Amino acid sequence: MTAFIVRRLLLAIPTLFGVLVVAFLLLYVAPGDxxxxxxxxxxxxxxxxxxxxxxxxxxxxxxxxxHYVASIAGGDLGKSYITNRPIKQDIVERxxxxxxxxxxxxxxxxxxxxxxxxxxxxxxxxxxxRVGLAVAYLGISFPVYWVGLLFILLFAVTLxxxxxxxxxxxxxxxxxxxxxxxxSIAFLARMTRTAMLDALxxxxxxxxxxxxxxxxxxxxxxxxxxxxxxxxxxxGLDFGAYLTxxxxxxxxxxxxxxxxxxxxxxxxxDLPAIQGSILFLSAVFVLVNLITDIAYAKADPRVTYG
Amino acid sequence: xxxxxxxxxxxxxxxxxxxxxxxxxxxxxxxxxxYDPRSLDPALSTDVPTGxxxxxxxxxxxxxxxxxxxxxxxATRWDVSANGYVYTxxxxxxxxxxxxxxxxxxxxxxxxxxxLDPKVKGGRGWPLYPIRGAREFADGKATSIAGIATPNxxxxxxxxxxPFAIFPKLLAMPVAAIAPDDIPVNFGEHPVGTxxxxxxxxxxxxxxxxxxxxxxWGGPPKADSLAARIIAEPSTAVAEFESGNVDVxxxxxxxxxxxxxxxxxxxxxxxxxxxxxxxxxxNTTRGPLxxxxxxxxxxxxxxxxxxxxxxxxxxxxxxxGVIPSSLPGADKTRIGYQFDTLRARRLLAMAGYPxxxxxDLWTSTTPIYVRIAETLQGYLQLAGIRARIIQRESAAARxxxxxxxxxxxxxxxxxxxxxxxxxxxxxxxxxxxGVGGNVSFYSNPRYDSLVTQARxxxxxxxxxxxxxxxxxxxxxxxxxxxxxxxSELNAIQPWIRGFVPPVIFNGQxxxxxxxxxxxx
Numbered sequence: 001m002t003a004f005i006v007r008r009l010l011l012a013i014p015t016l017f018g019v020l021v022v023a024f025l026l027l028y029v030a031p032g033d034x035x036x037x038x039x040x041x042x043x044x045x046x047x048x049x050x051x052x053x054x055x056x057x058x059x060x061x062x063x064x065x066x067h068y069v070a071s072i073a074g075g076d077l078g079k080s081y082i083t084n085r086p087i088k089q090d091i092v093e094r095x096x097x098x099x100x101x102x103x104x105x106x107x108x109x110x111x112x113x114x115x116x117x118x119x120x121x122x123x124x125x126x127x128x129x130r131v132g133l134a135v136a137y138l139g140i141s142f143p144v145y146w147v148g149l150l151f152i153l154l155f156a157v158t159l160x161x162x163x164x165x166x167x168x169x170x171x172x173x174x175x176x177x178x179x180x181x182x183x184s185i186a187f188l189a190r191m192t193r194t195a196m197l198d199a200l201x202x203x204x205x206x207x208x209x210x211x212x213x214x215x216x217x218x219x220x221x222x223x224x225x226x227x228x229x230x231x232x233x234x235x236g237l238d239f240g241a242y243l244t245x246x247x248x249x250x251x252x253x254x255x256x257x258x259x260x261x262x263x264x265x266x267x268x269x270d271l272p273a274i275q276g277s278i279l280f281l282s283a284v285f286v287l288v289n290l291i292t293d294i295a296y297a298k299a300d301p302r303v304t305y306g
Numbered sequence: 307x308x309x310x311x312x313x314x315x316x317x318x319x320x321x322x323x324x325x326x327x328x329x330x331x332x333x334x335x336x337x338x339x340x341y342d343p344r345s346l347d348p349a350l351s352t353d354v355p356t357g358x359x360x361x362x363x364x365x366x367x368x369x370x371x372x373x374x375x376x377x378x379x380x381a382t383r384w385d386v387s388a389n390g391y392v393y394t395x396x397x398x399x400x401x402x403x404x405x406x407x408x409x410x411x412x413x414x415x416x417x418x419x420x421x422l423d424p425k426v427k428g429g430r431g432w433p434l435y436p437i438r439g440a441r442e443f444a445d446g447k448a449t450s451i452a453g454i455a456t457p458n459x460x461x462x463x464x465x466x467x468x469p470f471a472i473f474p475k476l477l478a479m480p481v482a483a484i485a486p487d488d489i490p491v492n493f494g495e496h497p498v499g500t501x502x503x504x505x506x507x508x509x510x511x512x513x514x515x516x517x518x519x520x521x522x523w524g525g526p527p528k529a530d531s532l533a534a535r536i537i538a539e540p541s542t543a544v545a546e547f548e549s550g551n552v553d554v555x556x557x558x559x560x561x562x563x564x565x566x567x568x569x570x571x572x573x574x575x576x577x578x579x580x581x582x583x584x585x586x587x588x589n590t591t592r593g594p595l596x597x598x599x600x601x602x603x604x605x606x607x608x609x610x611x612x613x614x615x616x617x618x619x620x621x622x623x624x625x626x627g628v629i630p631s632s633l634p635g636a637d638k639t640r641i642g643y644q645f646d647t648l649r650a651r652r653l654l655a656m657a658g659y660p661x662x663x664x665x666d667l668w669t670s671t672t673p674i675y676v677r678i679a680e681t682l683q684g685y686l687q688l689a690g691i692r693a694r695i696i697q698r699e700s701a702a703a704r705x706x707x708x709x710x711x712x713x714x715x716x717x718x719x720x721x722x723x724x725x726x727x728x729x730x731x732x733x734x735x736x737x738x739x740g741v742g743g744n745v746s747f748y749s750n751p752r753y754d755s756l757v758t759q760a761r762x763x764x765x766x767x768x769x770x771x772x773x774x775x776x777x778x779x780x781x782x783x784x785x786x787x788x789x790x791x792x793s794e795l796n797a798i799q800p801w802i803r804g805f806v807p808p809v810i811f812n813g814q815x816x817x818x819x820x821x822x823x824x825x826x
Contacts, residue, residue: 032701036708036741039429040352041719042732043741046445047431050424083344084427084494093510152545164545165537167512251538256511260538264341264511269701 001297004305005290012286019282020072023275024065033057034081037268055081068275077276082268087276090261095280097167098257101249102242104177106235109184114231116185117192118224121200124193132189139186148179148252165254176253180246184238191234195227202226228299236292243288244281332530334802334816337543337552339536342511345494348483349420349428354811357480359534361812362516364483364499367395367414367462368474370813372806374581374724376475380409380484380500381462390469390764395462401523403486405498411456417485419443419451433476433722438465469762471769475723480812502527502817511536527817528804553802553821557795559674563619565797573800578807579632580794581721583625583729586667586682586714586787587707587745594663595713601784603653604714605643607689612645613681614790617674622790627777628729630791632809634766635726635773640781642788650689662690668712670700675716678789682716707745714787715745724810726773730757734780748785 035051036043052058056067071078077087120132155175156164162171199205200223208218247259258277265273296303343356348364351357361369367381378384381395401409422431422444434440439452453465466473476482486498497505502524503516514534518527537543540558547555557565557575565571586604594600614622626642629635654662667686669679679695686693693714698706707715721728732743735757739747753776760772781788796807801822808814 030702031698032705035429036705037701038352038427039741042432042722042738042743043429044432044435044738045741046441047429048741050444051427051429054424054427081427084350085345090510149541149545152542157545157548160549163551164549165542166535167509252542254512254535254537254539254542256509256536260511267699267701 001294001305005294008290008293012283012290015286016279016282020069020275020279021065023278024061024068027269027271027274028061032269034269034271037270038082072279077279078272080265080270080273082265082270082273087273090273091258091277091280094256094258094261095284097255098243098246098250098259100173101176101180101246101255101257102239104173105181105184105242105246106239108177109181109188109238110235112181113185113188114192114224116189118196118219120189120193121196122219124197129193132193136186136189139182139189142182143248144179144182145248145252147182148176148249151175151179152252165252167254167256176249176255179253180242180249184234184242187234187238188231191230192227195230196223199223199226225299229296229303232292232295232299236288236295240285240288240292243284332821334529334532334819334821335552336532336534336554336816337537337546338554338556338796339534340538340540342536343514346497346505346508347426347428347489347494348417348480348485348499349423349426350494351480351483352428352430355534355536357812359514360480360483360497360499361501361815362503362532362534363497363501363505364480364485365401365501366477366479366483367397368478370478370724370808370810372808372814374809374813376478376724379478380414384474386471386764390471390762391466393464393466393473395464397460397462398523399460401500402521403498403500404504404519405486407486407498409484409500410459411462412459413484413487414462415451415454415456416487418454418482420485420489421481422451428481430481433479433482436466436468436470436473436476438467469764471764471766472723472725472727472761475725478810478812479722502815503532506531522817524817527815528820529816532816547797547799550799553799554805554807555797557797559618559621559792560677562621562795565795566619571797574797576796576798576805576807577621578794578796578809579623579630580792580809581630581633581724581728582718582792582794583628583630583733584622584678584716584718584789584792585625585628586716586789587712588784588786589707589710589713589715589745589747590749590785591710591747592713593665594657594659595665597657598783599653599657600659600663602643603650603657603689604686604691604787605784606646606650606653607691608643608682608685608787608789609645610642610789613678613685617677617681618790618792621793621795623793624790625788627781627788628733628786629726629773629777630721630729633724633726634770635730635777637774637777640778643784647685647688650691654690659690662692664692664694665713666696667693667714667716668696668698668703668707669716670703671697672700679716682787708740710740710745710747712745717745718792719743721810726770726777727757727761730773730776730780731761734785746785748780748783750779750783753779753783 035048079086116132120129152164155162162175166172205218205223208222247263250257250259262277339355341355343359344350344353346359348360351360365379367379368376369379371377380398382398383396385394397411418434420426421428421434422440431444437451437453439448442448443451455463502519502522504519506515506517508514516532518530520526543555546552588595588601610624614620624642626640631638667679669675683693683695706712719733732738734744734748736749736754738744756772756776760769763769798805803820804818
């Protein structure tokens with residue numbers, strides 16, 4: 001297992017380098033100029049030329065890329081063109097907030113989604129199964145910005161149960177986490193139901209029941225454990241996606257996470273900030289995938305990594 | 307099932323119990339910033355959130371009142387030499403920065419040098435360029451700005467390259483605000499100013515919290531604290547306002563009608579004759595658009611009255627020229643281009659295009675501009691002008707227009723200071739083609755000379771007359787499709803007293819604003 005983890009971590013290096021190259025080249029060819037964003041609506045050619053020189057934007061691209069890779073290798077993500085703040089500091093400030101939101105969304109998704117799935121599978125075609133199906137359809141079909149605004153209108157503006165937006169304690173977290181987690185709740189509910197139906201029909205479940213085991217233990221310990229692999233897959237994929245792409249949710253709920261940071265950086269063509277964030281988020285994604293793979297092995301002894 | 311409902315219930319209960327911020331009656335909350343300020347360093351204030359915050363923390367030699375008058379701030383008065391070249395500013399005595407450092411003339415020079423220093427990477431030197439030697443300093447050809455002298459601690463003598471009578475107005479811009487001598491690396495995060503508020507905390511992308519500067523020279527703010535929340539999504543800001551969590555809201559342009567037609571909400575509205583021109587730049591160097599008649603045809607093709615009524619619920623004053631009617635120089639008797647499709651067709655035919663023309667109509671993805679572009683497309687079609695809409699994200703659209711790649715570009719212009727010059731010079735003077743703001747690439751020697759003359763003219767009456775003449779030329783030659791001056795709409799909570807929405811964005815520092823007693 002250790003060898004597997006080490007190998008995967010080593011493999012991450014060329015992956016991240018690839019990301020670096022692609023991000024750099026895409027930004028190089030994309031229209032838009034960071035200096036234009038810095039100077040605002042009214043400027044003059046001389047100022048722009050000076051700033052371009054100061055930021056070394058007129059260097060040939062191989063030189064710029066070499067310079068950038070060298071500073072990354074030295075552990076320096078650089079400074080934002082626009083704000084002059086170190087990118088690392090910006091990421092360190094914002095990522096924990098994105099992590100908190102993604103974590104809460106996954107927690108809600110796991111609790112609600114898996115519970116719905118398990119109960120649906122126990123009585124297929126029953127009332128709960130049909131409710132679960134409806135929830136799943138709605139969760140998958142409604143876009144997050146719509147659900148988000150609806151939540152704000154209902155729970156914040158009309159009922160006054162929760163604050164509409166912002167960052168703070170748990171009560172600020174509930175609505176964005178629920179909005180963000182809707183899709184996972186839906187997927188997990190359906191995925192768990194299917195996997196559980198398979199497992200509940202298996203021989204070992206019949207054996208467990210035959211030997212007089214309580215139904216709670218049969219479902220919870222025997223069937224659910226075997227149904228875990230697809231659940232972990234969905235959790236891993238969605239968690240990775242939430243960590244790297246909860247932009248809409250963060251925008252709607254004024255959540256000061258990394259997603260909004262990236263969007264702002266893109267709007268202002270803040271190249272170091274965009275590149276630094278992409279690199280960081282790619283590393284996070286690689287890590288989440290690795291953890292998912294390790295979780296497979298933990299959940300199912302039949303999965304081994306040589 | 308029981309377990310599930312128990313989970314849901316407990317989730318809602320644990321969060322529901324603590325709802326509603328309540329709000330301190332001496333704590334003000336703003337919601338108008340849509341993105342994080344760039345920095346709190348005046349030298350870096352090139353955007354609205356930054357400029358607003360800098361206005362709370364710092365002072366300039368002059369400042370704007372909410373209704374856009376320019377009044378003394380750190381300078382108590384100034385004398386202008388007879389030839390208009392030399393300004394002597396007499397500085398306020400006894401002013402201290404929030405760290406206790408006394409304010410002296412030397413800091414005026416050092417602050418302005420920082421603005422122009424390429425190493426600071428500010429990017430907005432133009433308000434100080436009228437000073438003699440400012441450009442040389444910015445270009446690295448001089449070690450100090452030749453035109454600034456500080457004969458004693460309370461006097462700054464500024465020599466200009468050429469007379470520029472509205473210079474004191476430019477000094478009220480956030481970028482010209484005064485900072486202390488010693489500027490640490492993280493000054494943008496930990497600013498020290500003389501302004502009415504002090505920074506308590508800046509949570510990026512979340513809020514800025516300010517506390518009243520009890521020692522403010524102009525008298526401390528009436529409230530204890532001011533929070534500027536950063537809310538990216540307009541609908542969310544509306545929800546926060548309706549929940550009572552924020553005190554002031556800028557009404558999104560698409561929501562105006564809903565607010566105006568609601569009897570309850572209408573009472574909270576405050577309208578400002580803001581200095582924002584919404585227009586379509588016509589690139590006067592491209593194809594058929596070189597012809598004045600074609601540009602006039604474009605102006606005649608649009609029913610602007612209908613556009614303003616339907617898209618922004620009538621909250622725009624139709625533009626007949628680039629000078630807003632609230633500024634001296636606007637010719638209020640001038641009648642704008644009338645909606646006349648036949649005339650537009652005739653003008654096109656006279657210009658040699660009886661079968662119409664094809665143009666690219668560029669717009670950013672900002673919803674209101676997209677809607678304007680779509681409306682224009684329909685009207686232009688009636689007059690035989692086939693417009694292809696090209697929609698790009700803001701930075702890309704602006705860059706294309708600045709490089710002269712756009713035939714027509716839907717945009718706005720928000721004044722930095724209340725003067726007709728702020729419209730006439732950047733938008734249409736040939737010195738400002740492209741990045742300077744003239745994306746019409748308009749060039750007319752007569753117009754240029756009138757505007758240049760006006761900038762130098764010391765006599766207010768003569769200057770205003772020159773503005774009117776220049777505006778008249780611009781109107782006739784139509785280097786843009788004149789749409790409207792937008793009248794900004796804010797909603798103010800009933801418990802707030804003293805908040806006047808500012809005409810210029812940094813013209814309201816909340817010092818006179820209070821929250822009514824009884825608001826818990």
